[in-house]
Amino acid sequence: MIVRKLPDSVVNRIAAGEVVERPASVVKELVENSIDAGASAIQVVIRDGGRALISVADDGCGMARDDLCLAVERHATSKLADETLSRIGTFGFRGEALPSIAAVSRLSIATRQRDQDSGWALDVDGGHKGEAKPSGQADGTRVEARDLFFATPARLKFLKAAATETRHAVEAVQRLAMAHPEVGFFVGDGDRPLLNLPALRGDAEDARLRRLSKILGPDFARSAVAVAGERDGVRLGGFAGLPTLNRRVATMQFLFVNGRPVRDRLLYGAIRGAYQGLLPSDRHPMAVLFVDAAPEDVDVNVHPTKAEVRFRDAALVRGLIVSTLRHALAGTAQRTAVPVSMPAAAAVTARPPADWRAPLAPRARDRVATPSFPGLREPLAPYDLAPSAPTADWPVPPPGEEAADPEQPVLPLGLARAQLHSTYIIAETADGIVLVDQHAAHERLTQERLKRELAAGVPARQGLLIPEVIELDEGRIAALEARAAEFEAIGMVIERFGAGAVIVREVPALLGTVEVSALIRDLADELVDDDAHLSLNERLEKVIATMACHHSVRAGRTLSVSEMNALLREMEATPFSGQCSHGRPTYVELSLAEIEKLFGRR
8 A cells, every 4th residue: 555645736625625515514604704803794706606706805904915915825814813723703714715625626815904005915726826017996805706616526426406596595694693783794696685684783682683673574573581590601582583583404503602693402302402392303493693702711622614512511601501491581561472364354463462470560550450341240359460370270269259459469361251162262451452372272281280290309210010121223222321320210110120121010000000011202302412410401301291281171172250260360360371392372352442453443
């Protein structure tokens, strides 16, 4: 075997294969360079999906002639003040982007520093660098990459249609724009604009939300809650969507570490953990989160694309995300993000009410009103809004006379007036009506009770009449054995049963009738593929949600007015009662103004 050194041209093309995966990679690297250069406005032009032309122009600091000539050399960078990699505060630092792009395209760079009378231009054709020449370039830098992958035609076969590649490039700019609302971004194809995001000024959080609204749509801005937390020097900010604002895939979760867009399993897992019990396993929330930490506590030198990071204390970061998101979502009380779907009522939306658990001063229009129809009058006593433990049937308050005191308790979900199709409760509020799905609402109440029981201590165990034997491969058996003590702490006893099998002797009585073999197989798969503690909790949450669904009052059951009112009061006192375990809304609200619009009275 003969060992030989590869020529620089081949080395550059190999390196380019890691950095330049598709045209969107070029756009991302060049826009990041512009942000590092202090640009306040960045213009991007993409033609033929990036094959024909990618142009990125900015009004940043620009470069001198000598710096320009060095910028296209491998491992030449202006972003490392010394040779240490422990304090990286910029997007780029490896010195690979420009030479990698130049190796697979016809690259031209024109630049001028702000205090100079003229600029400089340089061409690099397939890795072959020309001479720097004077240029009339305006302040800043313009980089153009033409005929992408002409030097590596095999890569062209793997590119998608022009529209698909353009969409990926626009999404790359959008991700960077989310973290930098103070910078203006424009993307076009030479004929029409594809993205236009003006620079925003003012309060940082407000500017960030306005930028996110432009990118993700107004529904996100209306249905997102602000997230803010800090622990041991690590800060978390951003916005998280309500559980009812969910998607089938996790593509609407955007994560940033020190302003850098990343795709990190730890962070995605933390989001999943924060929403466990609020969404089914096949639905994903919308979220835009920004993690800021000291540069020395984050390793961004993991992959040439710099899309992966490693944290010095990963458990701290994960715990911060889970606890902060949970706190933010709990503060939304019964808010729901799903609009009412009524073709004849486009103006009607599910409007989030006030935080009902906060102390509220009774106002005249919020006081309990006398029932409008004497035939539906029920003797009612003031309800205590403190959480209560629901039983198999809803607690029915004792009958009593309506309070004579004009200062009545505030009832945000109003008083029950009727039941439709033995499924939906209609309640009258001070300024409108509320329509409640009785099954979905009671499902959430039941689930929260089961969660409280589990959190109160070790659940009672239930021995299986016939212990369940489950056959598994050795890897999964070993994973279960390693966590046997954790399983026992929640009331599940699992032991090895010879070669290639485990036996389950006891399960938590809380679970009732459950398919043990399916539960164990899923747990074993998750233990092998993911964090053990997270997977265990997630699985228990799913089991609890399933139990709640099957133990809740079903649609089709006729309820008395007292039962309906008891359900409404319990909803007002229960966290997350705005959506069921599957992420669907439990109620929708129509204001009087919206009702009047339906009848043309407004």
